Amino acid sequence: MTKPIPTEQSIRVEHLVKEFGQGENLLRVIDGASFSVAKGELVALIAPSGAGKTTLLMMIGCVEEPTSGKIYLGSEKVYDNKWLTSETRKIRREKIGFIFQAHYLIPFLTVLENVTLLPQTNGISKAQADEKAMELLEYFDIGEKANAMPSELSGGQNQRVAIARALANSPEIILADEPTAALDLSRSVDVVKMLKKIAVDQNVAVIMVTHDDAMLPLCDRILKIENKKVISLTTKEVSHV
Numbered sequence: 001m002t003k004p005i006p007t008e009q010s011i012r013v014e015h016l017v018k019e020f021g022q023g024e025n026l027l028r029v030i031d032g033a034s035f036s037v038a039k040g041e042l043v044a045l046i047a048p049s050g051a052g053k054t055t056l057l058m059m060i061g062c063v064e065e066p067t068s069g070k071i072y073l074g075s076e077k078v079y080d081n082k083w084l085t086s087e088t089r090k091i092r093r094e095k096i097g098f099i100f101q102a103h104y105l106i107p108f109l110t111v112l113e114n115v116t117l118l119p120q121t122n123g124i125s126k127a128q129a130d131e132k133a134m135e136l137l138e139y140f141d142i143g144e145k146a147n148a149m150p151s152e153l154s155g156g157q158n159q160r161v162a163i164a165r166a167l168a169n170s171p172e173i174i175l176a177d178e179p180t181a182a183l184d185l186s187r188s189v190d191v192v193k194m195l196k197k198i199a200v201d202q203n204v205a206v207i208m209v210t211h212d213d214a215m216l217p218l219c220d221r222i223l224k225i226e227n228k229k230v231i232s233l234t235t236k237e238v239s240h241v
């Protein structure tokens with residue numbers, strides 16, 4: 001008999017609570033979310049608009065401070081009712097790759113410069129950063145666009161650059177907020193398949209917010225915000241959402 005493959009947790013959240021405002025304006029967006037995501041897993045995060053998907057990603061990404069609960073990234077506990085480090089920015093830079101819907105490439109930098117910016121900020125030499133960036137751009141079939149400006153690329157190409165950029169600092173976790181929202185169906189499928197390949201090849205956990213049901217079967221599992229908590233569903237269970 002073969003042994004089950006151990007699934008190493010990359011993200012674990014326990015009893016996470018997030019409130020905005022106070023007094024009469026207090027808004028509890030997340031009310032005790034607990035879940036984990038394993039390395040190599042591509043998980044979709046779904047919920048209606050305003051339900052707290054972006055807020056949840058931003059807490060995991062050490063951008064938004066939770067109200068209470070616990071967050072583990074890899075083997076490190078980073079939040080336990082307070083940040084356990086004064087260096088949340090360092091954790092964010094070193095462990096997390098962000099991909100956003102509007103991809104936010106810096107318009108006055110070339111494709112290559114966009115991808116190498118963060119590694120260079122992290123102290124990687126220009127030569128090393130360039131080499132890794134070219135590898136990534138070639139992996140995504142846009143190597144020949146390295147010296148182009150973002151405005152010279154199509155939407156799909158821009159999104160591939162944004163994914164290459166998110167991978168440039170070899171993150172342990174990728175957080176993607178509606179990365180396919182601006183793309184047509186076939187490009188959306190390409191991007192999601194790419195994210196799955198990255199999850200497996202680089203052994204990273206990927207959480208992807210999506211409103212597009214067509215993307216769900218391409219994911220390993222679905223996390224859904226329901227009643228301000230997070231439930232885990234198989235892709236079959238959400239065929240009707």
Ligand SMILES: Nc1ncnc2c1ncn2[C@@H]1O[C@H](COP(=O)(O)OP(=O)(O)O)[C@@H](O)[C@H]1O
Pocket residue numbers: 020021027029047048049050051052053054055056
């Ligand atoms: N900085 C903030 N201050 C106050 N309320 C906020 C803030 N950020 C988000 N919210 C509120 O939290 C809720 C969840 O927002 P968000 O996480 O952006 O939802 P989603 O990404 O699922 O659309 C919304 O009601 C939003 O208005």
Ligand SMILES: [Mg+2]
Pocket residue numbers: 053054055177
């Ligand atoms: Mg959002």
